[in-house]
Amino acid sequence: MEKIFTRFGDGTPTEMSESELRADLEAGTEDAADRGKIPPLTEDELNHLFDIFSSPYKFISVEPGQEIVLTYDGAHVKIRRHGLNVERIQGLQIYEKVMGADTLELCHVDYSFKPIKPIVTFEQPVMEQALLTTHAPMFYGAMPNLGLYSQPDGPFPNPAELMPAGKIEEAQASHELAVKEAVRDIVFVGSCMIECGADGINIDSTGAAGDADFLAALLATQQLKEKYPHTCVEIGMAGEFILGMHAGLEFEGTRLAGLYPHDQVKLVEKAGGTIYGPVVNTNTTESTPWNVARVVTFTKAVGEVAKIPIHPNMGMGVGAVPTCDHPPIDTVSRASKAMVEICRLDGL
Amino acid sequence: MALAHAHASGMGGMRTSGDLVARMQMSRGMKIKEAKEYVANKLSLSVTEIADPVIMTEVRQDLKLGVISPQAGDALGIEAKCRIAEVLDIDINCVNRFKNKAGI
Amino acid sequence: MLDEKIIEEAKQLILQQNKEEAAKLTQKVISEGTDPLELLKEGFIPGINHVGDLFGRGQLFLPELIKAAATMKTVTDIVNEAIADDSEKQQSQTTVLIATVKGDVHDIGKAIVVSLMRANGFVVHDLGRDVETDKIIEEAQNVNADIIGTSALLTTTMPRQKEIEEALKSAGLRDRFKTIVGGAPVTPRWAARIGADAYAEDAQDGVLKVKELLAQS
Numbered sequence: 001m002e003k004i005f006t007r008f009g010d011g012t013p014t015e016m017s018e019s020e021l022r023a024d025l026e027a028g029t030e031d032a033a034d035r036g037k038i039p040p041l042t043e044d045e046l047n048h049l050f051d052i053f054s055s056p057y058k059f060i061s062v063e064p065g066q067e068i069v070l071t072y073d074g075a076h077v078k079i080r081r082h083g084l085n086v087e088r089i090q091g092l093q094i095y096e097k098v099m100g101a102d103t104l105e106l107c108h109v110d111y112s113f114k115p116i117k118p119i120v121t122f123e124q125p126v127m128e129q130a131l132l133t134t135h136a137p138m139f140y141g142a143m144p145n146l147g148l149y150s151q152p153d154g155p156f157p158n159p160a161e162l163m164p165a166g167k168i169e170e171a172q173a174s175h176e177l178a179v180k181e182a183v184r185d186i187v188f189v190g191s192c193m194i195e196c197g198a199d200g201i202n203i204d205s206t207g208a209a210g211d212a213d214f215l216a217a218l219l220a221t222q223q224l225k226e227k228y229p230h231t232c233v234e235i236g237m238a239g240e241f242i243l244g245m246h247a248g249l250e251f252e253g254t255r256l257a258g259l260y261p262h263d264q265v266k267l268v269e270k271a272g273g274t275i276y277g278p279v280v281n282t283n284t285t286e287s288t289p290w291n292v293a294r295v296v297t298f299t300k301a302v303g304e305v306a307k308i309p310i311h312p313n314m315g316m317g318v319g320a321v322p323t324c325d326h327p328p329i330d331t332v333s334r335a336s337k338a339m340v341e342i343c344r345l346d347g348l
Numbered sequence: 349m350a351l352a353h354a355h356a357s358g359m360g361g362m363r364t365s366g367d368l369v370a371r372m373q374m375s376r377g378m379k380i381k382e383a384k385e386y387v388a389n390k391l392s393l394s395v396t397e398i399a400d401p402v403i404m405t406e407v408r409q410d411l412k413l414g415v416i417s418p419q420a421g422d423a424l425g426i427e428a429k430c431r432i433a434e435v436l437d438i439d440i441n442c443v444n445r446f447k448n449k450a451g452i
Numbered sequence: 453m454l455d456e457k458i459i460e461e462a463k464q465l466i467l468q469q470n471k472e473e474a475a476k477l478t479q480k481v482i483s484e485g486t487d488p489l490e491l492l493k494e495g496f497i498p499g500i501n502h503v504g505d506l507f508g509r510g511q512l513f514l515p516e517l518i519k520a521a522a523t524m525k526t527v528t529d530i531v532n533e534a535i536a537d538d539s540e541k542q543q544s545q546t547t548v549l550i551a552t553v554k555g556d557v558h559d560i561g562k563a564i565v566v567s568l569m570r571a572n573g574f575v576v577h578d579l580g581r582d583v584e585t586d587k588i589i590e591e592a593q594n595v596n597a598d599i600i601g602t603s604a605l606l607t608t609t610m611p612r613q614k615e616i617e618e619a620l621k622s623a624g625l626r627d628r629f630k631t632i633v634g635g636a637p638v639t640p641r642w643a644a645r646i647g648a649d650a651y652a653e654d655a656q657d658g659v660l661k662v663k664e665l666l667a668q669s
Binding site for chain 1: 349350351352353354355356357358359360361362363364366367369370371373374375377378379380383395396399413414416424425426428429432439440441442445446
């Protein structure tokens with residue numbers, strides 16, 4: 001057989017022999033199994049991935065009947081990022097009508113709950129107007145972004161400066177104060193958007209600032225679901241395991257630092273989350289087959305324990321999608337098919 | 349990239365019943381299989397049919413659930429969502445608010 | 453030649469972040485006339501590398517990494533004090549200048565890089581976040597850095613890393629420093645495209661790249 005075309009995790013084109021492809025698939029699943037302490041993919045699953053990657057076609061898809069729903073974080077912001085002068089509601093309409101989006105998400109370009117707080121009354125009419133003219137269910141999305149609560153952007157001492165200086169207790173105390181403020185902001189903004197008609201709140205890129213970030217999302221979810229039991233709260237992650245920046249934080253008796261997706265989902269369920277969005281990072285120096293095998297192994301383990309719908313993140317740099325501005329269709333479609341067909345996904 | 353996913357594995361939103369299936373996940377926490385079966389049952393269609401754009405465009409037009417390319421008289425936006433709430437037998441937050449405000 | 457048990461004990465003391473016992477062990481090795489550099493290279497450095505690996509796997513966390521780094525610094529200081537050969541001292545005092553580029557205020561990942569590099573015995577000058585290109589180059593000269601490491605978390609701030617490469621060339625300083633680039637959207641392809649000497653996938657990879665670059669020079 002001729003060499004098989006694929007790419008590295010940064011999008012760089014490359015070619016592989018069949019044996020190289022198989023070796024990378026095996027190495028990818030072993031890496032995930034080793035890190036997550038979960039089973040590697042079976043021989044049948046690896047064979048299926050091999051077929052996906054050795055397909056000569058530029059674009060491939062799931063079989064009819066296996067389609068899933070797609071959620072898009074920060075959708076309309078991406079249209080503006082391309083340099084198109086489209087305002088937010090038009091952006092949502094483009095996603096709905098042109099791209100066939102299953103769900104929509106209104107957001108502010110500063111995608112964090114804290115800066116939305118003082119302008120939420122300007123955001124509410126936009127949500128109300130968007131809801132009048134669109135059809136698909138609508139999220140309001142933002143990040144907990146605990147980095148914004150420390151100096152110079154916020155009131156508390158900066159743990160990123162305190163920790164390297166050896167001031168561990170001071171850094172931990174700062175994280176704990178930030179959690180309280182972030183929960184208050186997420187619940188405030190989330191409540192405002194629900195009360196003007198939003199179908200759901202997407203707490204996105206959770207854990208970006210470590211375990212305190214994840215704790216804030218879980219506590220906020222708990223409070224939002226207590227206030228609005230029928231509202232959808234999605235928790236989307238930032239990375240594959242929870243960085244222990246504080247290291248001692250717990251939710252309902254479980255230490256958060258170091259949790260991998262199959263354990264994260266259990267806490268999202270405990271907090272009352274409706275949808276969980278796991279993330280597995282793309283390694284830019286490894287091949288796409290290696291990355292896909294790794295992501296599928298982690299995500300399959302989530303699918304096997306999740307009682308709530310799971311929507312893994314498959315954007316630039318995560319979910320085996322290459323880290324480049326315009327991830328190529330050959331790679332994205334292979335990753336998409338592999339994830340949906342092996343991992344019991346409910347959406348992306 | 350979003351388009352690649354949409355074509356590789358997406359339901360297709362309003363082209364089919366993707367938005368309706370998503371609503372069942374969001375409002376009732378249903379997994380994909382249960383959500384698709386629920387929607388198919390409510391529309392008296394098969395699970396395969398609710399992912400077919402030709403069949404679903406006709407069904408959506410007939411039931412006034414909103415379509416990609418509306419003709420004069422088709423249900424738009426909140427009008428379609430009032431119908432979606434009825435057909436799927438679910439509460440839609442903005443529909444309830446709209447009815448309250450409009451005195452319906 | 454050090455006993456295998458002592459080497460293993462040194463590794464474990466780093467993993468346990470036991471500064472006092474690690475210091476005692478180092479002093480004992482020195483007082484017995486054994487080569488302390490061997491203890492450092494065979495015991496403590498593999499120990500801190502293992503700490504970095506565990507951190508990268510989510511099995512050990514930042515406070516523990518900081519304590520392990522403090523332990524490492526203590527033993528490195530004792531060893532440096534004891535060794536007579538200045539060239540060895542020089543080698544163990546690699547200077548790395550680190551900054552998040554202009555326009556980018558993300559510093560959480562950089563804090564991890566700084567911690568792990570210090571843990572590996574490098575002298576690290578952290579200029580913080582949102583740092584002008586000119587300041588990075590000026591400070592690199594002031595502290596006589598071996599390596600300039602920059603972080604960019606956004607696609608919109610990545611071009612500043614290219615700007616640094618170009619400014620170094622314009623100033624005739626490109627050969628004086630090795631450059632490493634990192635950050636979420638940064639890739640090996642980007643590093644090659646802008647002419648950086650290395651790309652670091654994460655903090656532990658950053659340490660490896662510093663060592664690789666030093667070995668080349």
